[in-house]
Amino acid sequence: MSIDKFPVEASHIMMFARSVADDNQIYYDEDYAKGTEVGSIIAPPTFPQASAQFDPDYFLRPKIGEDWFGSGKEPTSVKRESSGGGGGGGGGLHAEQHFEYHRHLKPGDVLTGTTKPGKTWEKEGKRSGKLVFSETVTEYRDQNGELVITATGVGVRTERPVDQ
Amino acid sequence: MALKASELKVGDTYSECLVEDLSRTQIVMYAGASGDYNPVHTDQLFTEKVAGYPSVFAHGMLTMGMTGRMVTNYVGDGRLTKYGVRFTSQVWPGDTLNSTATVEEISDGIVSLKVETTNQDGAMVLSGYATAKVD
Numbered sequence: 572m573s574i575d576k577f578p579v580e581a582s583h584i585m586m587f588a589r590s591v592a593d594d595n596q597i598y599y600d601e602d603y604a605k606g607t608e609v610g611s612i613i614a615p616p617t618f619p620q621a622s623a624q625f626d627p628d629y630f631l632r633p634k635i636g637e638d639w640f641g642s643g644k645e646p647t648s649v650k651r652e653s654s655g656g657g658g659g660g661g662g663g664l665h666a667e668q669h670f671e672y673h674r675h676l677k678p679g680d681v682l683t684g685t686t687k688p689g690k691t692w693e694k695e696g697k698r699s700g701k702l703v704f705s706e707t708v709t710e711y712r713d714q715n716g717e718l719v720i721t722a723t724g725v726g727v728r729t730e731r732p733v734d735q
Numbered sequence: 736m737a738l739k740a741s742e743l744k745v746g747d748t749y750s751e752c753l754v755e756d757l758s759r760t761q762i763v764m765y766a767g768a769s770g771d772y773n774p775v776h777t778d779q780l781f782t783e784k785v786a787g788y789p790s791v792f793a794h795g796m797l798t799m800g801m802t803g804r805m806v807t808n809y810v811g812d813g814r815l816t817k818y819g820v821r822f823t824s825q826v827w828p829g830d831t832l833n834s835t836a837t838v839e840e841i842s843d844g845i846v847s848l849k850v851e852t853t854n855q856d857g858a859m860v861l862s863g864y865a866t867a868k869v870d
Binding site for chain 2: 583586588589590591592593595597599607608613615616617619620623624629631632633640641642646647664665666667668669670671672675696723732733735
């Protein structure tokens with residue numbers, strides 16, 4: 572995965588902050604932000620995750636003209652290779668997420684993201700059978716080529732849905 | 736509003752209620768803003784019949800995002816240097832989440848926090864850490 576252009580925009584930051592129920596003015600009120608230590612609107616800590624909006628191949632977004640694996644009239648419109656696997660239906664579950672902030676994002680930044688695979692490992696889970704973990708490391712650079720955020724995600728595929 | 740190293744000590748805690756009775760609509764909002772439209776978060780039919788879960792459930796990143804609000808309310812805006820978590824249990828519509836940061840270390844102008852979020856049954860749903868610049 573790579574993201575050629577992730578424009579950081581004020582309205583997207585506002586909507587993202589709302590979506591995590593954060594009404595901090597620093598995420599939407601420019602006049603307020605000017606009078607603070609940071610001096611401008613900034614993005615909430617987990618905002619880099621919204622780079623998915625700008626990944627042309629992101630597989631968890633329906634694409635025009637392509638079958639979507641979620642429900643329409645039927646529970647799914649796509650035949651999956653096997654049932655029972657996945658344990659999340661669409662690419663497994665998110666096990667860990669780590670961010671390192673070299674600086675905080677602000678409206679007007681235009682980022683690129685380059686993702687490299689990291690470690691993979693396996694574990695036997697009591698509630699979901701064999702677990703296969705895989706790590707990806709994404710480096711976000713700004714319009715000046717400076718590294719601004721390092722994001723490390725760990726995904727897990729389970730043998731079966733997690734027992735409740 | 737940043738923290739002062741001189742006023743912090745190991746073991747200090749800060750807590751917030753992140754959400755009461757988590758709504759499906761909040762999860763839909765997160766899907767829309769983040770761009771993660773995995774149907775297990777919003778599509779009950781798919782989630783029950785295909786994925787094999789009793790109900791849709793929240794994105795881990797929604798819990799991390801709401802927990803991040805607690806962290807930034809504590810350490811101040813623009814102060815975070817690292818923030819990382821493990822998702823230890825799923826979060827379901829109707830859950831009520833509480834989150835606590837605990838000071839583990841203060842050195843060289845950086846505070847290290849343990850971060851934990853639990854549900855209404857006391858089960859941990861997120862466990863992690865954050866580091867932030869302090870004055």
